[in-house]
Amino acid sequence: MKNNLAKLGAIKLNFEKQFLNYKEEFEKYLNQYIDSLKGVPSKLVESIKYSLLSGGKRIRPVLMLAFCDLLGGNKEMVYPFACALEMIHTYSLIHDDLPCMDDDQMRRGKPCNHIAFGESTAVLAGDALLTQAFEIVSSNHEQNDFCLQKLKSINILAKCSGSSGMVGGQIIDLNIDLNSSSLKNILELYTMKTAMLFSASAQIGAIMAGADDKKISGAKIYGEKIGIAFQISDDISDNENEILDFFKFETPEKYVEKISNEAKLELQKIGGNTDFLNHLADYLTKRSIV
Ligand code: GRG
Numbered sequence: 001m002k003n004n005l006a007k008l009g010a011i012k013l014n015f016e017k018q019f020l021n022y023k024e025e026f027e028k029y030l031n032q033y034i035d036s037l038k039g040v041p042s043k044l045v046e047s048i049k050y051s052l053l054s055g056g057k058r059i060r061p062v063l064m065l066a067f068c069d070l071l072g073g074n075k076e077m078v079y080p081f082a083c084a085l086e087m088i089h090t091y092s093l094i095h096d097d098l099p100c101m102d103d104d105q106m107r108r109g110k111p112c113n114h115i116a117f118g119e120s121t122a123v124l125a126g127d128a129l130l131t132q133a134f135e136i137v138s139s140n141h142e143q144n145d146f147c148l149q150k151l152k153s154i155n156i157l158a159k160c161s162g163s164s165g166m167v168g169g170q171i172i173d174l175n176i177d178l179n180s181s182s183l184k185n186i187l188e189l190y191t192m193k194t195a196m197l198f199s200a201s202a203q204i205g206a207i208m209a210g211a212d213d214k215k216i217s218g219a220k221i222y223g224e225k226i227g228i229a230f231q232i233s234d235d236i237s238d239n240e241n242e243i244l245d246f247f248k249f250e251t252p253e254k255y256v257e258k259i260s261n262e263a264k265l266e267l268q269k270i271g272g273n274t275d276f277l278n279h280l281a282d283y284l285t286k287r288s289i290v
Contacts (some may be wrong), residue, residue, distance in 0.1 A: 015279040019242035022062040029079040030086065033136065040128075047117045047125040048132075052059045052090045055108045059196045059230075060197055061087045063280065064205040067219055070272050073209025077146055081153055084133035089197060091129035094122050096170070133157070146208070153204040160200035169193025183246045187228065195227025219269045222277070229256045230284045237286065256285050 034049060061082035068078045097104040097112040098119065104112050114122035137154050159165055171190030176189065203225030206216045232252050235243050243251045260281040267274040 005025040005043060011275075011279070013070070014129040015283070018276050019062055019124040019280075019283070020156045022065045024060045024113035025075070026058055026061040026065065026079065026082050026086075030079065030083050032084055041115075043121060044103035044125060047113060047121050048129060050097045050116060051094050051107075051113045052087065052129065054110060056086065056090070058086065059284065060089055060201045063198060063223070063277075064201040066276050066280065067202050067205025068209045070270070070277060071206050071211045071215060072273065074206070077149075077202045077208045078135045078205060080139070080209065081157065082201075084137045084157060085201055087129040087133040087136075088157070088166075091126040091133075092161075092170075093130070093282065094164055100120060101174070101216055115227065130161075149207050155205050156200050156203050156207070165192055165196040165200075166194075169196070178242055181246075184197075186243060186246050190228050190231045191224055198227030198230065200224030215270050217268045222270075222281075224285050225259050225266070226281050229260045229263070229281070230260075232256050236278075260285050 031053070034045075034052065037045065040048075064078055064082045064085065065075055068075055093107060094113045096102050097107055098114055104145070106112060106117055110116070112122070113125060117125070136159075137150065137157065161167065169189055172189045173193055173229070176185070199220050202219035204214055206219040211219070231254055232244075232247070236252055236256075247255045250258075263281050264274075264278050267277050
């Protein structure tokens with residue numbers, strides 16, 4: 001019993017250490033990139049930095065780097081995509097907090113971007129982050145070894161964050177009538193609004209590692225499932241009871257467990273050392289990893 005507990009404690013510690021390693025590697029690259037920006041008006045840089053470098057958990061970049069590692073890729077090729085994805089995630093948070101959307105005041109314990117810099121600067125910081133994301137991943141095209149992989153990844157990035165992905169999900173969310181919606185509608189909304197960015201992370205990590213189509217498809221399914229589980233867990237913490245009522249037939253917690261187990265099954269099919277990504281599925285659903 002005591003031995004088992006010690007073993008479980010060590011697994012948890014390893015996961016946390018690895019998460020922190022990925023996060024630190026990523027942030028080193030991100031900071032260097034932001035510091036290297038030239039010709040950007042200082043007000044815009046300030047507003048971008050305020051949100052991009054302000055304590056995000058960096059789940060999506062970590063997920064991308066972990067998939068690249070699992071499939072034996074070179075992380076140097078993935079960092080620009082990890083930055084791009086975090087920039088898109090950050091733009092979505094800035095815009096989501098605006099008065100015309102959620103009208104929030106605080107994010108990550110600090111005033112929202114539009115409170116600190118004004119609405120017009122916040123809109124432009126979001127626009128700039130979205131555009132910058134595509135600039136960073138399409139730079140250095142003279143290194144054409146990875147051209148096809150880069151193009152595929154750019155396409156996934158655009159698709160998952162655009163009209164049939166996150167932005168599409170946001171407009172459905174703004175207009176949804178819960179009285180005439182079904183669980184299927186809610187899951188579609190969650191997939192588009194939240195899970196597709198997770199799925200993009202996993203897929204891009206796999207693509208840039210040169211994985212075959214079967215493994216890329218496994219990464220896509222894993223990403224979508226943990227993304228949905230993450231969103232439902234977020235609703236559980238926020239007591240979003242109106243939405244959680246849709247999961248009443250088996251309780252939202254049971255649904256989260258079921259869908260993260262399905263995600264882990266996809267990992268098993270991919271093979272290799274999947275320990276970190278297995279634990280990530282538990283970490284994201286706010287369940288203890290041990
Ligand atoms: C405005 C285009 C547009 C899209 C908005 C992502 C999104 C769509 C809205 C954000 C609000 C929200 C509740 C999103 C659901 C996903 C979620 C819980 C995001 C927060 O992600 P974390 O926890 O954030 O990874 P940090 O702060 O760690 O970066």
